[in-house]
Amino acid sequence: MQISELSDRSGLTVQTIKFYIREGLLPRGTAAGATRAEYGAGHLERLRLIRALREVGDLPVAAIRRILAAVEDGGAGPHELLGAAQHAIGPHVAVPDDPHWRAAREDVDALVRELGWQVSPHAPARDLLARTFVALRRLGFPITLTDLRPYVRAAADMAEHEVGRVARDGPGTRSVHALLVSTLLYEQVLTALHRLAQEDAASRHFDGN
């Protein structure tokens, strides 16, 4: 298809598509004459992924470039790929060199060990979790393992559901997209549902409904 059709079908302007090509997020089309290029279904799928990462994941172009590079690196299996994509997604929390942070990070590492979870020691989510521990402690709401239990269970259930679905579909670009989508979009699904559920629970507990 030509770039105008690619624009129609992706919902992105020709200008935006050209920007993504210049930024290295989208491969050039195949030359089909002096001024025309031909684009395929792969281009469209890639554009849809970029759009979702941009609009809903709210990720900067540089992070998307790293994610796409991880997806493209054909040598990696789905597990490595997920790790690479998660590393690219970040967020990379700046870790100050202070004893509260070190203690929180040790708590996170102990928790992961205790749960028996197989997770890279460099996973950015470890620092993300440590940051919440520091903030909760500072606010006077130190987190305990009992407090964490419902969240751990929810996280494990969701992850099992998501990865199980991808594993059944077999490997391939589409499965990897599905996993990225799970990570980013379903986290937003959950955030939105959590807020709705909180309002409902508050209504039942406080208004005597």
Added chain:
Amino acid sequence: MQISELSDRSGLTVQTIKFYIREGLLPRGTAAGATRAEYGAGHLERLRLIRALREVGDLPVAAIRRILAAVEDGGAGPHELLGAAQHAIGPHVAVPDDPHWRAAREDVDALVRELGWQVSPHAPARDLLARTFVALRRLGFPITLTDLRPYVRAAADMAEHEVGRVARDGPGTRSVHALLVSTLLYEQVLTALHRLAQEDAASRHFDGN
């Protein structure tokens, strides 16, 4: 206490504290002489909340001002307060006037009705959820009620746990802080745990561990 002690105990610089006073996030101290002001425990608690909202919730000053105004409005019960705080937190998704969006928003409203959840029709989380539906459909992963079930269950369990805890402690500023903390910080706890659990699930499903 004087501003220097407030600074020590909150971990914020005197400059930052003065900025928050100018921005109306923190009440002035009580005058105690021509150039001195006296601050109390309420100031410290407020500063800790602001710091958490800024650093972990990553919220702009204007959103924090709206949240604090909601918390201060003594007339509201915990349910109204939670609604007001959630409204202030946003995010306020810009809703384009197009049929895909309208359909997604109708799906969200139907879901909330079906679940029997008591939620304001203006809750920003409705549009947040609708946005993920639009993005997932566009990516070729339309969401079904079956896909949503584990997320709905996780969200409801967490909300029940959080609101139940606050309800037991009785109303009061601290309970409201606890609920805000739940909304913002525990969502990040869950995001981090979700990513760790995904990596673990991928390791078990794909690497034959």
